[in-house]
Amino acid sequence: PQSPTNTADNIYVALYDYVARTSTQLTFKKGDKMELINPNEGDWWVVRLIDEVTSQLEGYVPSNYIATCSSLESQPKFELASYKQAKLMKKLRHSKLVQLYAVCTRSQPFYIVTELMCNGSMLYYLKVADFGLARAIKVGLIGPYSYFVSKFVLPELSLCVEYYGNKLDENPQTDGLSHEFADKYEGDHSEFKLGKKLGEGNFGKVFEGLWNGTTKVAVKTLKQGTSEQESFLKEAKLMKKLRHPKLVQLYAVCTRSEPFYIVTELMCNGSLLDYLRDHEDLNQLILIDMAAQIASGMAYLETNNYIYRDLAARNILVGKNNCVKVADFGLARAIKVGLIGFEEIYESTSKKFPVKWSAPEAALQKNFSIKSDVWSFGILLTEIIGKGREPYPGWDNKEILPQVESGYRMPKLPDCTDSLYAIMLNCWDADPKKRNSFETLLCKLEDAY
Numbered sequence: 001p002q003s004p005t006n007t008a009d010n011i012y013v014a015l016y017d018y019v020a021r022t023s024t025q026l027t028f029k030k031g032d033k034m035e036l037i038n039p040n041e042g043d044w045w046v047v048r049l050i051d052e053v054t055s056q057l058e059g060y061v062p063s064n065y066i067a068t069c070s071s072l073e074s075q076p077k078f079e080l081a082s083y084k085q086a087k088l089m090k091k092l093r094h095s096k097l098v099q100l101y102a103v104c105t106r107s108q109p110f111y112i113v114t115e116l117m118c119n120g121s122m123l124y125y126l127k128v129a130d131f132g133l134a135r136a137i138k139v140g141l142i143g144p145y146s147y148f149v150s151k152f153v154l155p156e157l158s159l160c161v162e163y164y165g166n167k168l169d170e171n172p173q174t175d176g177l178s179h180e181f182a183d184k185y186e187g188d189h190s191e192f193k194l195g196k197k198l199g200e201g202n203f204g205k206v207f208e209g210l211w212n213g214t215t216k217v218a219v220k221t222l223k224q225g226t227s228e229q230e231s232f233l234k235e236a237k238l239m240k241k242l243r244h245p246k247l248v249q250l251y252a253v254c255t256r257s258e259p260f261y262i263v264t265e266l267m268c269n270g271s272l273l274d275y276l277r278d279h280e281d282l283n284q285l286i287l288i289d290m291a292a293q294i295a296s297g298m299a300y301l302e303t304n305n306y307i308y309r310d311l312a313a314r315n316i317l318v319g320k321n322n323c324v325k326v327a328d329f330g331l332a333r334a335i336k337v338g339l340i341g342f343e344e345i346y347e348s349t350s351k352k353f354p355v356k357w358s359a360p361e362a363a364l365q366k367n368f369s370i371k372s373d374v375w376s377f378g379i380l381l382t383e384i385i386g387k388g389r390e391p392y393p394g395w396d397n398k399e400i401l402p403q404v405e406s407g408y409r410m411p412k413l414p415d416c417t418d419s420l421y422a423i424m425l426n427c428w429d430a431d432p433k434k435r436n437s438f439e440t441l442l443c444k445l446e447d448a449y
């Protein structure tokens with residue numbers, strides 16, 4: 001979120017519609033103006049709606065849903081490229097304007113759209129230029145998708161806008177359910193009404209839930225009377241520390257009485273593995289985008305010295321518009337502070353072992369590192385490109401390690417490009433040091449796109 005440093009500039013405008021989840025929050029519509037009263041340190045700010053009828057209304061709003069009136073974010077954002085517009089952009093292909101992403105001619109003055117880093121997220125800055133009667137688009141990609149678009153040049157832009165258009169209209173995820181959860185996370189069972197069962201994991205069942213009668217969430221429950229309490233709570237603790245748009249967000253826990261709950265954001269399309277198997281029609285563009293989103297979440301863990309240890313399509317969740325996030329932190333462990341790099345290896349104590357996804361050094365010596373996660377990411381890539389195909393199909397777990405140790409690698413899948421296969425092979429380098437970092441993988445996936 002932006003921080004409201006300039007107090008003179010305290011009139012904000014809503015970027016999206018929002019429906020209040022509690023009596024202390026405000027409901028507002030995109031375009032509504034509001035005065036900032038008390039910007040919290042956190043992600044929920046107190047504002048007063050500026051409206052003749054309801055001018056007294058004050059309450060909390062998610063800070064990433066509003067922007068100062070003068071900011072670029074508050075400008076009307078997207079107009080999807082029509083066929084004509086795409087054609088125009090193709091014509092501009094041979095111009096010298098390599099850094100150009102789009103032109104905007106919706107109103108005077110006309111603009112060229114180029115890249116700008118602003119407040120940590122990327123915006124596309126609009127520079128004045130006269131393109132006569134050119135009809136094109138204005139692009140202002142913000143947030144998690146920006147990294148992906150940053151590399152686009154004109155010919156791809158029309159495709160990109162068509163593809164991202166839907167995503168861009170989506171309301172962003174709020175940071176937490178409300179300001180009440182900002183620090184404490186502990187909720188009451190009665191606040192969460194359990195609905196249909198979504199799945200079942202090692203700890204217990206996962207349900208769709210409704211918080212406070214207003215907000216859909218996912219509720220992971222712990223079987224009563226199990227010895228797993230400690231790991232369950234560890235998972236919750238870990239999730240609290242890790243916040244990134246590509247990691248499933250923890251909203252609350254209920255641990256005052258049994259059954260324990262971990263409440264997270266709801267990912268409406270369930271696990272990536274099932275999703276891939278049910279959606280044969282997903283094209284390469286979408287698949288590579290999904291892989292890049294996962295690499296982005298993993299790059300965040302890498303930067304924060306976490307190792308995940310169970311990267312596989314079954315542990316990735318899918319939301320709307322093929323948005324994917326890394327979930328299930330059960331096995332993830334922090335690497336000791338101060339010990340950085342692949343040498344920082346965690347001795348495994350886990351008995352359950354995902355052999356097909358594991359790097360040989362992790363499976364044989366129980367040596368985990370972010371680079372063993374990279375190996376697993378390579379296997380996950382085969383699941384993605386193979387639309388949920390099992391790795392080493394038909395092989396018994398016992399056969400895999402000796403084969404892999406003697407140099408065997410899964411062959412290239414029919415739908416896999418050479419560049420993508422090269423990425424996979426690098427993930428499976430016998431020497432962990434030679435494997436790419438997730439940061440590099442993210443860049444390479446953008447290039448593969």
Ligand code: ATP
Nearest residue numbers: 198199200201202203206218265266267270271330
């Ligand atoms: P664990 O090792 O933690 O038990 P698991 O992957 O076996 O992990 P869960 O994380 O409990 O099991 O999830 C089980 C299933 O519930 C998932 O495969 C998915 O279909 C569903 N699920 C879990 N979390 C969510 C969520 N946030 N949104 C939607 N569906 C979810």
